[in-house]
Amino acid sequence: MSTKRLYKIVFANQSKVYELFAKSVSSSDLYGFIRVGELSFEAGGVVVDPTEERMKEEFGNTDALHLPMHSIVRVEEVKERGAAKIRDSVAGEKVVPFQIGPTPR
Secondary structure (H helix, E strand, O other), X not given: OOOOOEEEEEEEEOOEEEEEEEEEEEEOOOOOEEEEEEXXXXXXXXXXXXXXXXXXXXXXXXXXXXXXXXXXXXXXXXOOOOOOEEEEOOOOOEOOOOOOOXXXX
């Protein structure tokens, strides 16, 4: 019985910290990079997460990401998939890509 591996990858990108899930993580053929393949996104449901939709839009057609080693914060092997997140790298707060309503002061 083979178990499917699932990885949570946390990496820095343009003053944001991304958390996404993939089925494959390995050394890249590009020196100094890590290859992240078979990205996993939540299936469309009744409730739509704007962060998940933004990630699908940004990475949906991507076969593999080649991330610089220095941008990777953590790689975890997990049992089940969680929510993909984009956080502000300084404040650590979740970034909502399309904020509706007035901005708090």
